[in-house]
Each structure stands twice: as C-alpha cells, then as structure tokens.
Amino acid sequence: MISFFLYVSVAMCLLMLVSMYRVLFGPTVLDRLIGVNAIGSKTVILLLLIGFLYERVDMFVDIALAYGMLNFVAVIGAARYFHKRKGLYEESFID
Amino acid sequence: MDIIVTALLIFGLFLFLAGAIGIIRMPDFYSRLHPAGKLDTLGTLAMVMGLALYNLHQISIGNVLVSVKMFLIVFFVFIASPTATHTIVDAGMRAGLRHWTKKKKRN
Numbered sequence: 001m002i003s004f005f006l007y008v009s010v011a012m013c014l015l016m017l018v019s020m021y022r023v024l025f026g027p028t029v030l031d032r033l034i035g036v037n038a039i040g041s042k043t044v045i046l047l048l049l050i051g052f053l054y055e056r057v058d059m060f061v062d063i064a065l066a067y068g069m070l071n072f073v074a075v076i077g078a079a080r081y082f083h084k085r086k087g088l089y090e091e092s093f094i095d
Numbered sequence: 096m097d098i099i100v101t102a103l104l105i106f107g108l109f110l111f112l113a114g115a116i117g118i119i120r121m122p123d124f125y126s127r128l129h130p131a132g133k134l135d136t137l138g139t140l141a142m143v144m145g146l147a148l149y150n151l152h153q154i155s156i157g158n159v160l161v162s163v164k165m166f167l168i169v170f171f172v173f174i175a176s177p178t179a180t181h182t183i184v185d186a187g188m189r190a191g192l193r194h195w196t197k198k199k200k201r202n
Binding site: 001004008011012015018019021022028030031033034035037038041042044045048049052057058061062064065068069072075076079080082083084085086 | 097100101104107108111112114115116118119124127128131135136138139142143146149150157160161164165167168171172175176178179180182183185186187189190191192
C-alpha cells in the first residue's frame, strides 16, 4: 500500500508538470495565476502523501493545512494586486 | 478497506487529470477557470477521504484526531478554493478582459 502511495505521488507530480504549462506559457498574468492555484491545491495532497511515506502523518497534516492557507492568501493577494492592470485583453492575443 | 482507499485515490487522480487537461485545452480565461475551480476541489475531497480512511486502519485517539484534521483541510479547501477562483474572475472583469467568441480572430 505504501508503494501505491508512491505511485500516486509520482502521478501527482506529473499532473503538476501539466499544470505548469499554463504557468509558463499563459497569455496573460491571470492565466498564470490559475496555474499557480491548481498547483497549490495539488501540493496539499502531495504533502499528505509524503507524510504517509515517511510515516509521520501527524506532523505533515499540519504542514498541509498551513500550506493550503498560504496558497489561498497568496492567490487572493496576487489577484487584488493585478486587477488594476490595463491592456490584458490585447495581451491575450499574443500566443 | 484497501479496495475502497485505492478506488478513492484513483478517482481523485482522474479528477485532477481532468482539471489539468481542462486548464490546458480551454480556449479562454473565463472558461479555464471552470475546471480549475471545480475539479480541484472535488479531487481534494476524494483523495483526502481515501487517505483519512487508510489512516484509520487501527483505531486510536491519535489516528482519529489526525483524520479529523484531514477533514478540516477539506473544509478549508471547500471554502477557500471557490473564493480564490471568484477573486481571479473579479480581477479579470476589472482589468477589462472580454469574453471569448467563436468568430473573433486575433486583430
């Protein structure tokens, strides 16, 4: 069962790489923010899986909860920062 | 018990995969937020439910407490992830991003 958790962790890392495409090549800055949000919500699960692999779940569950809260605050702060930027519509046609 | 845990983890991986494909393949900013907002939330619920069920293979006070904490993570994500998605939509509306229409090509 532990090796199955390892396989699930590797698959989760590959899915994070798939979401990383939107972070790297997103047309506007808000598209990159979507990718960051998706990667952060996958990282919470990945931290719990790492806790099962190291058999210290009681420690890693607190780290996962703190990381989820940090991801939420980061996304909200970045969105509040970028909502004054003009010219995003023209920027979205540059592929 | 292990079969249920495996099924929940595979189901959560499927939801995360669908969300990642949706984030890549959707044509527009607003339509990209649709898989990012929903599928990550439900995938988190499925995978944390599987992991909490696996954690309860022997019942003790500490294991039950850790499982309750995992469901607190799910409760927080169910509040925070739609709020973050709504904030990104609001930033896009204020910044003047327009909708995707089918016939409009690049100018």
